[in-house]
Amino acid sequence: MAISGNLGGGASPSKELAFNMKLIGHHELNGNGNVGEGISIQKLRDGRRILWVAHESAPTNFTGIDVTDPRAPKVVVQTALPHSRVRSNSLDVVGDVMAVAYQTRDFGGTPAGFELFDISRPEEPKSISFFDCSGPHSRGVHMVWFVDGKTVHIASGAADFEPHDPRDDQMYRIIDVSNLSKPVEVGRWWAPGTRKGDAETWRTEPGGKELGKTGYRVHNTCVWPQRPDRAYLGYIDYGAVILDISDRTKPTMVSRWTHKPGFHHSLMPLFSRDLMVMSDESTTDGAKDWPMLVWMLDATNEKYPVSISTLPMPPVETFGQRGGRYGAHNLHDNVPVETSACSDEIIYCAMFNGGVRVYDTKNPYQPQEIGYFVPAAPALSPAGAAQMNDVWVDEKGLVYAVDRLAGGIYVIETSF
Amino acid sequence: MTNVAAKIPVSVITGFLGSGKTTLLGKLLRHPGMNRVAVIINEFGEQSIDHDLVQISSEQMMVLDNGCLCCRVRGDLQETLVDLWMKRRNGETIDFNRVVIETTGLADPAPVIHTMITDTSVCNTYVLDAVITLVDAVNGNEQLDTLEEPVKQAAVADRLVITKTDIAEPAEVELLEARLRELNPHAPIVRCVMGELDPKLLMDVGVRNKAASEAAIESWLGSQAFMPIEGAGASLRPDRPRPLPRGQHTAGVDSFCLYYDRPFSWKTFSIAMEVLTSLRGPDLLRVKGLVDIEGERGPVVVQGVQHLFHPPVTLDAWPSDDHRTRLVFITRNIPRALIENLVGAILATAPVGAAAAAPASTPPSTPSAGPA
Numbered sequence: 001m002a003i004s005g006n007l008g009g010g011a012s013p014s015k016e017l018a019f020n021m022k023l024i025g026h027h028e029l030n031g032n033g034n035v036g037e038g039i040s041i042q043k044l045r046d047g048r049r050i051l052w053v054a055h056e057s058a059p060t061n062f063t064g065i066d067v068t069d070p071r072a073p074k075v076v077v078q079t080a081l082p083h084s085r086v087r088s089n090s091l092d093v094v095g096d097v098m099a100v101a102y103q104t105r106d107f108g109g110t111p112a113g114f115e116l117f118d119i120s121r122p123e124e125p126k127s128i129s130f131f132d133c134s135g136p137h138s139r140g141v142h143m144v145w146f147v148d149g150k151t152v153h154i155a156s157g158a159a160d161f162e163p164h165d166p167r168d169d170q171m172y173r174i175i176d177v178s179n180l181s182k183p184v185e186v187g188r189w190w191a192p193g194t195r196k197g198d199a200e201t202w203r204t205e206p207g208g209k210e211l212g213k214t215g216y217r218v219h220n221t222c223v224w225p226q227r228p229d230r231a232y233l234g235y236i237d238y239g240a241v242i243l244d245i246s247d248r249t250k251p252t253m254v255s256r257w258t259h260k261p262g263f264h265h266s267l268m269p270l271f272s273r274d275l276m277v278m279s280d281e282s283t284t285d286g287a288k289d290w291p292m293l294v295w296m297l298d299a300t301n302e303k304y305p306v307s308i309s310t311l312p313m314p315p316v317e318t319f320g321q322r323g324g325r326y327g328a329h330n331l332h333d334n335v336p337v338e339t340s341a342c343s344d345e346i347i348y349c350a351m352f353n354g355g356v357r358v359y360d361t362k363n364p365y366q367p368q369e370i371g372y373f374v375p376a377a378p379a380l381s382p383a384g385a386a387q388m389n390d391v392w393v394d395e396k397g398l399v400y401a402v403d404r405l406a407g408g409i410y411v412i413e414t415s416f
Numbered sequence: 417m418t419n420v421a422a423k424i425p426v427s428v429i430t431g432f433l434g435s436g437k438t439t440l441l442g443k444l445l446r447h448p449g450m451n452r453v454a455v456i457i458n459e460f461g462e463q464s465i466d467h468d469l470v471q472i473s474s475e476q477m478m479v480l481d482n483g484c485l486c487c488r489v490r491g492d493l494q495e496t497l498v499d500l501w502m503k504r505r506n507g508e509t510i511d512f513n514r515v516v517i518e519t520t521g522l523a524d525p526a527p528v529i530h531t532m533i534t535d536t537s538v539c540n541t542y543v544l545d546a547v548i549t550l551v552d553a554v555n556g557n558e559q560l561d562t563l564e565e566p567v568k569q570a571a572v573a574d575r576l577v578i579t580k581t582d583i584a585e586p587a588e589v590e591l592l593e594a595r596l597r598e599l600n601p602h603a604p605i606v607r608c609v610m611g612e613l614d615p616k617l618l619m620d621v622g623v624r625n626k627a628a629s630e631a632a633i634e635s636w637l638g639s640q641a642f643m644p645i646e647g648a649g650a651s652l653r654p655d656r657p658r659p660l661p662r663g664q665h666t667a668g669v670d671s672f673c674l675y676y677d678r679p680f681s682w683k684t685f686s687i688a689m690e691v692l693t694s695l696r697g698p699d700l701l702r703v704k705g706l707v708d709i710e711g712e713r714g715p716v717v718v719q720g721v722q723h724l725f726h727p728p729v730t731l732d733a734w735p736s737d738d739h740r741t742r743l744v745f746i747t748r749n750i751p752r753a754l755i756e757n758l759v760g761a762i763l764a765t766a767p768v769g770a771a772a773a774a775p776a777s778t779p780p781s782t783p784s785a786g787p788a
């Protein structure tokens with residue numbers, strides 16, 4: 001049966017869509033509502049809760065928002081970048097210490113690396129140290145993973161690293177920050193063949209046809225306490241990579257899974273279930289790169305992950321033209337800190353104009369969508385639609401989502 | 417889905433031809449309490465909905481001024497529900513949070529209920545919350561005597577609505593109410609004139625929340641209706657109508673509540689229900705209950721219509737100190753003793769420890785089974 005008529009919808013991007021999720025708080029961050037893919041919540045000794053977000057692009061570096069009352073978020077601090085050709089994009093918080101990434105637009109630019117801050121007084125973050133990753137072939141750090149207070153796992157270039165192709169500039173680096181004042185690199189790994197001097201190359205296949213066009217560089221570099229001897233990487237054109245890091249000075253590849261050279265963004269194991277979730281990232285407007293999906297992988301044998309399903313998304317015919325990007329992006333990464341929810345069954349995804357979508361993967365072969373929240377288009381968004389960029393779920397189940405271009409932060413209650 | 421509370425609740429309105437469904441819907445569609453409710457109207461109903469209200473000669477679906485989404489269907493209910501969900505998900509319609517389905521007056525309601533329970537594409541998103549049955553006070557007594565569908569419609573109801581009480585003889589209304597209460601003691605009965613009904617009566621009836629309150633669970637189960645009142649002699653609640661005169665019972669239909677003191681294993685309980693439904697499924701008009709299952713903190717909520725049961729829901733905790741299993745049956749041509757014996761026989765063959773349950777011989781305050 002076809003349904004038609006005045007349905008009260010029209011799929012307008014100016015209309016908020018929600019199912020089992022309800023907006024309870026919103027802040028546009030004083031006109032700097034362009035948030036990157038770094039979110040974390042700090043719990044202060046005085047009982048306050050501060051949401052920290054890194055910005056997608058200059059001029060803002062990071063913003064601290066008091067979300068003790070999540071219905072009334074208040075900005076407590078907002079910092080500026082030194083110039084417009086650098087962005088922070090990513091941050092993580094452990095206790096009262098925050099790591100912030102810096103990635104420059106230009107090779108050889110500065111500051112390129114990450115900075116550690118003492119945020120025990122959130123109103124006045126104090127720099128503890130800066131780990132420099134700049135170099136003639138480096139743009140610095142795109143992403144940080146800092147969850148144990150001792151190690152920062154980064155996607156980064158390095159002064160001594162020259163890739164065959166400039167797009168392959170960022171590799172996985174393990175930085176020991178046991179002494180917060182003196183970060184020290186202890187190990188690194190890159191897709192074999194991407195560095196000049198490697199015996200092989202991944203840029204072309206026999207016959208000279210170019211493979212991935214985005215870059216054989218790493219995006220997410222995550223290590224969870226359940227498997228401290230493993231790193232889980234989203235290695236953009238190369239694939240979803242599991243590394244053995246039991247010897248941190250010499251990481252070795254356990255396996256690599258890929259559907260195509262494309263944007264492998266995040267790889268998150270569901271440890272209790274021998275499953276993994278791999279998220280792509282859509283990087284072009286109008287869903288020209290569709291399908292960019294979230295994949296469920298069977299990891300019973302970690303050497304041979306098997307794709308068993310994808311998380312069901314609304315049709316590209318409807319959302320593809322809603323404005324801006326439409327497709328998968330960040331997951332809530334089950335960040336192992338006390339202010340983060342961790343679930344091996346419920347998956348939270350930020351999907352640009354598809355909003356925040358939540359899935360029950362109890363049956364991993366047939367994941368079900370159990371909630372969604374698509375904000376109305378932010379007033380000044382150049383995309384003309386919401387662009388949900390990242391999502392964090394706190395230990396109480398509240399969802400914090402951020403807009404990539406203009407909308408700022410959204411605090412969402414769930415009812416599933 | 418993780419929790420039934422996360423699904424979109426569906427209320428089904430049923431009732432025989434002329435029972436006033438169209439009048440009720442006409443009023444409901446205008447009611448401010450119907451904001452964000454999608455109403456599915458069966459195109460084959462006996463009478464058209466007011467065309468001034470719903471101008472859908474060429475359109476099959478529209479949003480009314482009160483925020484109610486009105487949808488007329490000719491085809492398949494499953495397809496309509498799935499299509500509605502897709503429209504909602506795509507932002508092509510209002511974010512409706514409830515669905516009300518009107519069934520055709522001639523229909524046996526069981527297939528609609530079965531669709532809600534078994535069709536994966538439907539029950540991924542929706543959950544049956546309540547069946548509301550309208551019974552016409554003028555013709556209801558006769559229909560219960562002569563036709564099968566009205567009896568089934570009344571038996572499966574979570575709420576019974578007696579209509580046209582303003583034009584029926586008071587004695588007829590009293591008799592009808594008494595018969596309905598006997599036929600389906602767990603369903604609250606309300607009277608309704610010219611479709612004037614608060615939509616709240618149709619909503620949030622079922623136990624959909626794992627942390628449901630005692631009042632909500634008792635209201636849903638209705639086992640209180642079977643509790644004897646000391647000194648009442650006839651084991652009736654004070655508000656129950658007087659016993660029916662001889663010859664006015666609904667032929668073959670019986671309702672009763674069985675209690676069990678000790679917990680079941682899930683396997684034993686499942687076997688008992690499977691045997692029962694395979695032997696007498698068509699005549700199990702309604703089964704619902706709270707079951708004490710070994711190893712579970714709270715009771716398991718079960719409910720079924722004929723041979724099909726809803727997915728069981730385990731509550732977080734018992735709603736009261738009474739942890740006995742209680743099962744309410746509405747049956748056709750099945751004596752209570754048969755069900756008692758059948759369950760007893762299965763319990764007797766179950767391994768020791770796995771099936772410790774037995775009908776309560778000396779319950780704390782009530783007999784082992786409530787009176788019919």
